[in-house]
Amino acid sequence: MTITTPGVSPVTVTSGITLSVDGVDITVPKGTLVIRAAEQLGVEIPRFCDHPLLAPVAACRMCLVEIEGQPKPQPACAVTVAEGMKVRTQVTSELAEQAQQGVMEFLLINHPLDCPVCDKGGECPLQNQALSHGRAESRFTGVKRTFPKPINVSAQILLDRERCVSCARCTRFADEIAGDPFIDLLERGAKQQVGTSSDQPFDSYFSGNTVQICPVGALTSAKYRFRSRPFDLISTPTVCEHCASGCGLRTDVRRSTVLRRLAWDEPAVNEEWNCDKGRFAFGYAAEGRLTHPMVRDESGELVVASWPEAMSIAAAGLRRAGSRTAVLTGGRLTLEDAYSYSKFARSVLGTDDVDFRSRPSSAEEIEFLAALVAGKPVGPTYAELESAPVVVLAGLDAEDESPMVFLRLRKGARLTGVKVFTVAPFASAGVAKVNGRVLTAVPGAEAAVLDSLADEVSGARDENRLEAARLLREPGAVLLVGERLAQSPGALSAAARVAKATGAALGWVPRRAGERGALDAGAIAGLLPGGRPITSDAARREAAAVWGVDPASLPGSPGRDLGAVVAAVNADTKAIAAAAKPSDVVRSVQALLIGGVEANDLADPAAFVAALDAVPFLVSLEQRHSEVTARADVVLPVAAVAEKAGTFLDWEGRPREFAQVFREALTLSDSRVLAMLAAELDASFGRGDIASVRGELASFGSWHGDRAQAPGHAPPEAPSVGSDEVVLATWRQLLDRGLLQEGDPFLGATARAGVARISAARATLLAVATGEAVTISTATGSITLPALVTTMPDDVVWLPANSDGSNPRVTLGAGHGDIVRISGGVV
Template sequence: MTVTAKPTTGSGGGGELAQREDLVTLTIDDVEVSVPKGTLVIRAAELIGVAIPRFCDHPLLDPVGACRQCLVEVPDAGNGRGIPKPQASCTLEVAAGMVVKTQVTSPVADKAQHGNMEFLLVNHPLDCPICDKGGECPLQNQSMSNGYGESRFTDVKRTYPKPVAISPNVLLDRERCVLCARCTRFSEQVAGDPFISLIERGALQQVGIYEREPFQSYFSGNTIQICPVGALTSAEYRFRSRPFDLVSTPSVGEHDACGSAIRVDHRRGRVMRRLAGDDPEVNEEWITDKDRFAFAYGRGDDRLTRPLVREDGVLRPASWPEALDAAVDGLLAAGAGSHGHRIGVLTGGRLTLEDAYAYSKFARGVLGTNTIDFRSRPHSAEEADFLAAVVAGSGRGVTYGDLETASSVLLVSLEPEEEAGAIFLRLRKAWRRRGLVSATLAPYLTRGAAKAGSTLVPTVPGAEAAWLDGWSSATGVPLDSGSVILVGERAAALSGTLSAVLRLAERTGARLAWVPRRAGDRGAVEAGCLPTLLPGGRPVADPSARVDVASTWGIGSLPRAEGGDGDEMLVGAAQGALAALVVGGVDPNDLADPAAAVDGLERVGFVVSLETRASLVTERADVVLPVSLMAERSGTFVDWEGRRRPFPVVLDAPNAMSDLRVLAALADAMGRPLGFRSPAAALAELDELGPWDGSPAPVPAFGAGAAATGHGDQLVLATWRLHLDDSRALAGEPYLAATARPPVARVSPRTATSLGVRPGPDGTTGIDAVLTNDRGDLTLPLVVEPGMVDGVVWVPARSAGLAVSENLALLPGDLVQVGVESRPRRQAPDTPTQEAEATA
């Protein structure tokens, strides 16, 4: 029997022949197998169905040969390829003519594996019934299949105080550790956060941390999942459930646009934990801590479970028929169906593709308005045209795989570690494996950009367009047809940047991809949740596009005039121009000026809110219609690639309806049915429409504009959201929230000098920066950042009690007054208890 493993065929001519020449033939357990040169023996054995026991081995980590459980025999076959002693198959590369005998055919290998298992269990506690890993533990399984039935060890086992909090989120039981180094290798190689390592030697060797630098990583939960024993556990899940009590459902992460595959484990109608799914084309086997741990946001007292209707100025519970009737009366009174612009629809980023399509059809076909927008965030006039030309109806474009093979990558208004974790991991992987050349336009080189090997192009916010129009290879990052440009949604807040990105891509031939921050944004573009865009990228202004959609929907006509965007809705509401507003999943605090947004909501004649939890919108709504959480609905997210990521219902909640189902009921009550009631039917209709085959309108040539210049104590503001911040998604998850990086204000050394601040060796100052304008102020610890562009101050967009939008109502590129003040010294505690309280 011969098994041949062919490597992936390359795109160049003659690639298959060349790769066949790289194949190496060897014999494993009397089976001849041909594999690519450089393949490890443990992988070659898997091809013939032989599972060699292992703990330290992981296909996405560099081999280390730490646990010694995968020992095999390599006898001499008369060709000089024999090795006298058993070898670790996870570090041994194949060789032509090699003969390998695993535990299946070799008593030597079998005895070696049994002996090593006995050695591992010498100090390992036999507490499987109470261990979190019990029931899904490789050590437990392999001790039965490749170990002795009884222990010969009679002395006292080694113990340690437990657990050790490696971080607020990750706990370590050192006596369970088998020193496989999976956690340390993941942290150093994949995430780039080497804050845990193996310390001591011999019998005292253990996983340790540096007390002054806790394990601070956005990907720390992956170490729990890949730990082959119960050494690393989650602070939230610890001792909460048993694996065999859980029901597992595949799903998709809803916290960013990466479309990461996850596995949701639930019991008795409650999600207990989430794990990374295995999807080599998307997130491989890794997810962010937010995707892993942030799932309790719907368990609080603010969860909406019944419809609410405003009566005498107060919201009161109502039945579904009563709430739907009240919504219908208010919308009809506002002119629903009259093809005007007195009704607006404002959606957020939590919607699935099917939900977004329902909102789009509800706006045009039921309410008769093109005033619909998913961008409940700052945006510029050029963005809708950019999205129509580059994103809508384009299908799958740049992929994760393209990032690994790109000749170079340029990041514009995007910090992948903060905003798109799976993209960050791919960029870092490409840099480590083949030295990917990348550059980032930013005011300073962030920790994430440095870990991905990016070169900083120091840019004052607002000057991005000028940099892009003048781009040259002098930056050290040449762009060509093999390059990729990733532009984040933050570019929409900087006028001219998106147009400049498009011009640069056309000039260099580089491929361009738009990376939104929220999971539902790409799907909203495809579904037509824009005032100028119909489903599939069809322009509202094109008569044939309107006829195409109207005929598929079975209605007479669609509103002709382009509608107003999200900002115009709220401004129009404040001026009394908007009679009614339908809002789905929008947090006013995401807008540039939340106070103005709330004021606009209060001035709208009639507000219908579809929401999961009480919010600033529901407090001001006339009718509140509760909708289901992500785990309670099925649907599809469209990730930044344009790849559809479907997911099923996880929790059966009969009383919870998705946005689509609520809108269908509302349309029925108005006598204008949507024509579908399920995600599958909505997706089928959207696919029937298909992408627009006409030409999109050209993107207007927005100029670079004049960037503000900081001087003295007037500095240019730079800001973006961090991965973990003051987000409603983190509600109910204190352990995860405790791992958020502390908020600081950053300035360059020269700017610090101009402010009269002298930094310490580590960049800290002991001084607070105070940002002020006529709206309010922000006070944060000041840190001096080497290499940062001068005249700029960077602060996180949202942290606990500190929000740029709420406190200052400023956008990146605006000028802000910056002062400094000495930080009050804490009084020395008198007792250890006081010291602990002060530290906490």
């Protein structure tokens, strides 16, 4: 049962509606439902269909109360309060009590008595309320209805129809919250049941929420079904590690195994919802795990080693490389771990070649982040998205890349009329669900569209641009930019100009959970923790004071990003190969220290792998076997999220701390491993435990000194496109072939199939229709997918970035904004 404001003391407001509930007066705001007013007095009225985040429907009739002046009991979940209203609940009214008992008896007539095997048993509102508000004995002696069971509503969600009490929570959630009206109540009377269209499965990124809010065991998940009883589980509040939304979760463990995750009630962040990726994608921690340190022996093979041996070899290699070591990290890192990498690079190795962006990026992005994001206070916030007059998205598909941002935008669009615009080549499914409008931009040309918003009249011939430009100037307007803008030259500069010209709040929404924290921790070239520029003497003095080192020992100029490091390693290799005396060539990168980087996520996977092969010394801190560990000289296993405590910063900049789920886990966090490595190097570093790292981060405080200037890059001229060429648009879908989704075949089966989106004119030119094959190719390779005709520019094609049969970076060597060839059929 959902109780929104539990308590026993009357709650009063200075102005509003005064009524009495069971003889106790209470004043509540106008429009308050009777059931909410009773909650504020601590009176628990039974209910099944009621949910504070869903519109009332009074479907189950369990919450009947007696209201003076009404001829019969009324549903407390659907009646709003009125001045002087006198309400009597089951506590004081025999009529209300009998009405509730009658409803309960009616609901149980056809409900199966299978509580011992039902997944909901032990945490079931129907069980609880049958005991507290039902009759002691059943008078029904007939035959209960039955249905074949279970029905696959989707690959992940299973339905036991005879358990359903027709509360409509699931259908209302799908329709109101997620915007995926793929399930509905079918038939009438005793035959009424939840069902789907015969040709349309329950295709939703948020389907798992229907299982959690189902007040009976009608909906269950394939992953958890018949796995455990709730009283056998140990529950821990945690935070999702899959994206930057920062969703609060509850992780349930039995016998040292995670069996399920549920959305936690976090009103300021994810309310009571989460996406299926965050709910079901936790099996990866058991897939291909590294369990022991490994070192490369004399024959070149990786062999298991002891921790002291591995640490000794790693320290020796890093000592030789010194400041010619580059530190590259990925999006899995917590704030504390990213800070430890940042500190280790500067205070132990003396290098500023640091980059957390294990994805396509740019130097312009570093300037943007340093000037406008790093170390800034929390904001814009989720709440501000709901109340904004307009939210403009640029380089961001919220449903795929930040699901909670999408749900808040949908809520705002539905309830308060928030206008949503997206700078994109077409309106995705998520944009349509928030009633969004497209500010059409060919990939690579987003800067020109954004610049037109900075000048209120420059887009006057485009009504959507003109309205977006006008609304951005209203108080509370928000501009959200995604990491994809880093692939569009000049776009982040244009976004900064728009924010400055309009006064709109500017938010950066990365795709990975650890990126905002890594930025604030200084795990990027040119920045120390808190957004301090490394070129500032004052900033280096503050960092040195916290770290207990000499300020002169810290690097004083910005280092290289990941792309520049990879290019330098490969350039060193070419120089050595061309040199008459290779030993005379001094490498600019002697070693790599890598944590959480996957080659296929990068702009040029082949170049990265070549650099891994070529660098003289490579240390990998990793959870699982990967292309990096396969080439490393030393591999050090580190803890997964459930095996440590930590903090993620969500896209708002809000700290999201989480506890250690497996308290008996022997695996070490990245911070602890780096501390051990620093000790082996005789460096002052600290213990690396969670408390001391958080203490150091707190010691930095806010930075009030000089900051970098916002970038001012001009957009390049649009490239010319041949008759058989198009510009590639691409981004990752929420459910794809990501490594953190491994280990759950049910979730994988719900991923959206890859398609190639093209315009109607392009489809005509290629002589193909929706569903027929088109081939996109470069000199590197080709991808063939079914076409999906979409309203979009004729010279653009969209491909999913990491789905089955479609990984343009790996297969085509091309990314967002690159030119590719297109043809009809299979080549």
